[in-house]
Amino acid sequence: MDHVTNAGDAGFVVDLPHFSGPLDLLLSLIRDEKVDIYDIPVARICQQFIERMHSLKLNEAAEYLEMAARLLRIKAQMLLPRPDGEEAWEDPRAELVRRLLEYQQMREVVDVLERLGEDRRNRFARAYVPVALTPAVQAPLSLSLAELLGAVDRVLRHVQRPDVHDVISRPIDVDGFIEVVRAVIALRAIARFRDVVPPGSEPWEVLSGLLALLELARRGELRLRQPRPFASVEIKREFAGEAA
Amino acid sequence: MNSLAKLLEAALFASPRPIPTDELAALDAEASPAAVQAALDELREHYDVDGHAVELVDAGGGWQILTRPEYTEAIERAQMALRPRRLSPAALETLAIIAYRQPIGRADIEEIRGVDVGSVIKSLHERGLIDVVGRSEALGRPLLYGTTGAFLEQFALRHLEELPRTDELAVALRAREPETLEQVIHHDEVS
């Protein structure tokens, strides 16, 4: 049996064979103390819960800590003065009671499953499977292309799309912007980025403009300069590049 | 034994899995459903009356020949076959919740059990006892789990309805708790 499980944020949780969680521990306290589940003496049960956590070395387990905190909160709420009129008061224990009952119900099902499973475990099915029969054991498959495409569709709906698809809504036009940049620097000795990409441009235009500038700088047709961080980029025609 | 009973015996013997009645009927196109049932009864009676070490069991979604429990210990001691490992209490609790609430997502299971169930779900899935049956429409579209045929087989259930209904359990959620309506509806679905 797995007594040690790595439970996410809780770190290393020692799953004691007798308690499979805080609700289990709480239920066993309620049974030991013979108290009415609909009228839990929260202060007493809370104190015992914390004591058992310490003695079982469950202090580090987030799930048990969370339950201890919940019990303390309910205890505090019970101490608050109740407003006049019975119907206005909502028992702070109600939610906990509901969860405990639900959990206990499930434990009963576990008992049933345990009994059934144990009974089945004690019987063996025929273990020897003739090799020659193995391939024929598979029943024919009922599967149409429509079903496969349906599955493709489900995968598509659930797959996380790479971010690039969400950012860019229009085709990037690097070649087009190369022409724009060439036109701009043909007119001006020094141009600014906003001359190529006017303010208010769409993201695809900004990206296309930037890629066009980088591409032309690589080809040596222009030089890019940024005087200070975050300053507007200066675009300067490169005469040597043009000559080459 | 009549010839149909023998044919069924051969088929059941050759299969490591339970075989549903209608698939057994496919063995002999001439045989009526009543004849198949009669042959199954004859086979079962034969194993019982003749004192065989095996018996015919209707469980796990179909018919299966299984050894009787009294021989298990000797067989395991002689290491001729091994019983499957027992499931941990954590795994059983998680299975119980999935069996009754399927389709159900991980968060809802954790709400009921009060602990993280990620690793338990993984191991139940690896053992083929549960499978992903869909996705919730809730935020993040979490996966929904349900039990499998192997689950029925492992607990020798003919179908899920053989599990006790929640209102048959000793602890019934009483009217005091808020989700009465939902609970009633759920009872209905299971029964």
Next chain:
Amino acid sequence: MNSLAKLLEAALFASPRPIPTDELAALDAEASPAAVQAALDELREHYDVDGHAVELVDAGGGWQILTRPEYTEAIERAQMALRPRRLSPAALETLAIIAYRQPIGRADIEEIRGVDVGSVIKSLHERGLIDVVGRSEALGRPLLYGTTGAFLEQFALRHLEELPRTDELAVALRAREPETLEQVIHHDEVS
């Protein structure tokens, strides 16, 4: 049948391999070799005289209970006639991913589906719909899967290119390569 014969029946039924006579003797410390032999004879005779569909055979280095040869054909025929099975949604989705992204490793499939696909891959492989087509150069050299001829046959496709490809399919099911500039531009042209 005497109790030793029954114990032998249970053990032979439950064992995945033939068991030699001396190992069978280990089942019951009290039993003499002669008693074990006598019990085996009784079991064999019982199967023969009572007209069971199975027989006790001494072959392959030990004793085995096997179905009689005359039923082999009927069993195989029946298995072919079994009600066609459907693939689970989990298996279908995994198959779809492999079909469109092959060759693909298990880790990549799991990244898309968000769940363990070990058992699903195993069953698709057993069904002959996918096969190992190579190994990745990635760490651990994981196996890469692709679809088979049986896959094409199942969908009556002549070749993989006949699988419908919409633009959306092409984008979302594309292998996630490092996001280079070309990649950005190329993705975009597709949409």
